[in-house]
Amino acid sequence: MKKASLKELLIYALCCDLGIFCKTLISPLSNTITGFLHIPGGVGTSFSLMFLTVACVGFPHLGASTLMGFIQAMIVLFLGRTGSMGALAPIGYIIPGMAMDLVCLFCRKCRMDVPLTAMLANMCASAAACLSANMIVFGLRGTVLMLYLSTAMFFGAVCGLFASVLIHRLRPFIRIGRNQ
């Protein structure tokens, strides 16, 4: 496995922080959408996972997403920003990271392009985040769970495409994986 360079590690660290703190910025908009749909969330999570996607698809290293998820979990625990998930909040960060790693690995094996990889990675990570939050906190069932999941996956896919645009813009400054 290739060692990550200092530049890559700095990008990972930056994206970790952006993923946590930008969620607050988009809260008013995401609450408008989720309030209209009568679901507990899904939009803000997809947006925050976009930064993990930028880092992990732009700098493909095995285990990077899981590591970033773990670091985000530690940050929110130390800052006390666990929300309604409480001490189980780390699960809600690590599981999406693992899902993203698995999807990125699959996409690299299939030699998929950056936009498709980013879209699938963000979509699956959003779905994993929602399912873990549902398991820990919400306990939704039936059509409301399906709505929650489909909303998260849709916005996950859209944010994944935004992530691919960001990766393309950062191309002069970052190394793209050999499939692209």
Added chain:
Amino acid sequence: MDKKKQIKIIVISLLALLLAMGTNAMLHFGEKKKAPEGAIALNIQGKESWLVPAELELQDVTGTVVNGKGEEKNIDEKGISLHEIVGDIDFEQIEVKADDEYSALVFHDETDIAYLLVKEDTVTLVVFGDLNSKRNVKGVASIEVK
């Protein structure tokens, strides 16, 4: 993978997800029964009715609760205890659910310390004695007694 094929996959995926979201939204909204303005759906062991906050006999509710940051907050508002809503019946638990499906459970021996605070159009569940705010359900939409 061919670029045109990938673009097709992306577009089809987005349309499929949008369709799924729209279908689920229609099914979800279709399940929500039409309620009187501001009313709370009440289901007491299968018997359904509506609770209109404006028609309740509210009393002064005072006490201390812990907010999401772990800070104590004094409560001095109008409300009604769950015991007065449910009455003296035998049950296991009460599920209080908000409009965004967030829910909390209140057990049989807690109905005297669980209150619905009514402020303008918003009804909030508070359970005195809790060490956190997990059961502070804002915007109560339904109460189910099981």
